[in-house]
Amino acid sequence: GLVFSFNWKGAVVACIVVALPLMVRSVRLSLESVDPKLEHAASTLGASPLKVFLTITLPLTIPGIITGTMLSFARSLGEFGATISFVSNIPGETQTIPLAMYNFIETPGAEMEAARLCIISIALALSTLMISEWLNRKAASRLGAKR
Structure with a gap:
């Protein structure tokens, strides 16, 4: 079976x-606004x-x-509790950026590595935000909306 x-x-x-509730809520609100x-x-x-559905509702x-996807990605990017609770913190197998940051903070002298990972997380989050804005503007222009 699946493990x-x-x-x-x-x-x-x-x-x-x-992250799924964030996606579901965004899509539901978007569907209700049609x-x-x-x-x-x-x-x-x-x-x-x-x-x-394909020509009216979906567009x-x-x-x-897009918003739900980006919110879900951002939430997953910073996930700590569920990951460490359900799959532990195994380097190279289940270790995510927040778990690696936690390890580095707990290790004496590894604060710079934790700071480096923090900068990478911020860069990923800002990149996601910029991509989300670009995609939303592109979608709005295709729908003829004024921004």
Whole structure:
């Protein structure tokens, strides 16, 4: 069978479980913001439910999907508790950036390594933010929104 404890698969599952609510909430709010009149108009013009979803609903929810994805990634990037609880802290197998930072902080004389990992985390978070903004602006311009 599948074994999730003490290996990288368990670390992935732990991060997904912690980050999934952020994704679901963003997508749900985005879906709720779609004007049902648009979907109804497409249906009355003969579009099938699948075509309505693919041509009306999905394009209008893309900003929410992008936001949810980026929030989930950011949450997973900083995940400490679930990872150390469910899969431990095994270097090269289940050790994430926050767990490596924890190890370096606990090791005398390794503060610079912890600081280096902190800078890498900040760079990853800022890169994710810039990519998210770029994707949202691109999606908004395709939908004809003014920003």
